[in-house]
Amino acid sequence: MAFFILKRLIQSVFVMIAVAFLAFSLFRFVGDPVSQMTGVETSAEDSARLREELGLNDAFIVQFGRFTNNMLHGDFGYSYRTRQPVADMIAARIPATLELGTVALLISLLVGIPTGVYTALRPRGFVTQAILLTTLVGVSIPTFVIGIMLIFLFGVQLGWLPTFGRGGTVQIGGWTSSLFTFDGWRALILPAVTLGVYQLTLTMRLVRAEMMEVLRSDYIRFATARGIPYRSLYFRHALANTMVPVITIIGLQFGGVIAFSIVTESVFQWPGMGLLFLESIRFVDIPVMGVYLVVIAFFFVLVNMIVDLLYVAIDPRLRVRGDG
C-alpha cells in the first residue's frame, strides 16, 4: 500500500520534471528571450549584459536546474507582454477556471450517472433511444456552438442570464470566488453547462456500458435468483461495481474540462487561465504558455494521484494485492 503510493509519487515527480523541461525548452529555444525583452533602441552591450544576467550563457543543464529551482520557489519569470510576474498573472486566474471546471464536472456526474443507469436498465425503451440520439448529436456539436446557442436562447432571446464575465465576486483570503453571490451563480450557469454537456455525454455512455456489462454477470443473476429487491440489486450491487471505471473517467475528464475551458472561457469571456493561455498564444508570450503547461500538468498529476488513492479505497482487491 505504502509502496504503491510511493511508486505513484515518484512517477508523478518524473512527469513534472518532463513538463518543466518542455516549458524550459519553449522559453529557451522558441524565439530569443533577450530580443523579446529588449526593444530596438537597446544597445548591444546592454543586450549582452542582460544575457549574462539571465544566465543564458551558462551550460544548458545549469540553466534548466536554475529554472526548476526558481519554479519551486514560486518564481515563474516575467511575461513578455505585460512585464508582470507570470506567477501573479496565473494565480489571479486560477480560481475562475477551477470553479468553472468543478461545477461543470459536478453537472456531468450528477446528470450523467443517473441517466447512464436508467438507459442501461431500459435499453430498448423510447426514452432511452431518445437520450442516446440526443447524445450522438450532442457529441457532434462543438463546444463553442453549444455556448453560442445557450447565449442566444437564455441571454439574448429570454434575457434571463448574463452572457459574459463572472458577475459578483467575493475575496476569500486571496481567492476570488463567484460561488457566494447570487449574481456570480447566475453568471456561472451558462459557461458551466456549456463545459459540462460534452463530459456529460461521455459519463453517461460509460456508465451505461459498464452497467450493462455488470448486469449480465453471474453474481447479479444469482442475486436476482435469491430474490433481492431490484432497487438494492441495481444500486447496491450493480452500481457499486461500476465505480472503478467511473472514477477513472473523472480523472480523464478533468483533462478534457481544462482543455475545453479554453474554448468556453473564450465564448463567455470568462477571466480564467484558458483565456490567459489564448492571449499568450496570440501574442507569442512564451513564459506564460510554459507556466500554463506546468500548472495544468500539476493539477493533472494531483487529480490522478487522488484517483489512484480512491481506487484503493473503493476496490478491496487492490488493498489485498497492496504493492502489486
Next chain:
Amino acid sequence: MLARLIKSEPVYLFFRSPAAMLAAIVAILVLGGAAFAPFLASTDPYDLSSFSLMDGLLPPLWEGGDPRFLLGTDDQGRDMVSAILFGARLSLTIGLMAMAVASVLGVGLGLAAGYFGGRFDAIVMRIADIQLALPAILTALLIDGISRGVLPPAIHQDLRVAVLTLAIALSLWVNFARTARASVFVERNKDYVQAAMIMGQHPLRVMLRHILPNIMGPLLVIMTVDLASAILLEATLSFLGIGLPADSPSLGTLIRIGMQFLLSGEWWILWVPTLFLVALVVSINVLGDFLRDVFNPRLR
C-alpha cells in the same frame, strides 16, 4: 467488381439504414458544394470587387431579402451562400489533409510498432500515452503557438493553412497508431502472415501488402470519426482566432465573425455557417457510427 460491391454486406446494410443514407446524402451534398464552390457560388468571397457594401446585411429571402441572395448577406455585402460554400471548401480541405497526414503517420507508426514490437513499440506507445493524456485541442493550440514563436510573422501568415493542418494532424495520429497496432497484434500470428514472413518477404511488404488490407475495417471507422474531429478542431481553432484569419474564412472563422451580430438581430450571419457546420459534422459522425456497427458484428 461492381456487382460484388452492390451485393456486399456493408452496402446491403447501408440501404436498410435510413439514418446512414440521410447522413450520406448530406455529406455528399456538402462535399459536392465545396468541391464545385467556384461554379456554384454567385460571388467570390475572397474577391472584394465582386460584392458591394450597398448589399450589406440583407436578410434571407424568406424574410424579405433580395432574390439574388438566398441566405442573405453579411455586413460587407458578401453572399452567405457563397461564403459557406467557400468556407466549407477550406474546412474540408484542411480536415481531409489533416486526416490524411494523421492516418499515414499513425498507421505507419502503429504498423511498425505492432510488427517489430520491443523497444520501438515501447517508445511509440509511451509518446502516444502522453499525447492521449493531453486533449487534442490543447496539443493543436500548443503546436500553433510554438510555430508562431519559431517562424517569422510574415512566413507564418503564408503558412497558416499548412501550420493548422499539421497542428491538427499531430493531435490526431494517436488514434490511428493505437488501432493499427492492436489490429497488427491480432493478425501477426495468423498463418498467412507467418507464411509470408517465412517466405522471406521484406517486412515492409508484409506490413503493407498482407497486414494492412486486412485491418482496413477498423481504420476506416477511425478515419471517418477523425475527419469529423479534424473539421471540429479546425472550426474551434479558427473560432478562437488562432486558426485562419478573416480574409480567408473557413466555417469556424465565419462563425466567429457572426458572433459579433449575436446581439444585433442579424441572426443569419451567425446561424447559417453554424448550422452548416453542425449538419456536416453530425452526418459524418452518423456515418462513422454506421461503419463501426458494420465492422463490429458483435454489436449487431
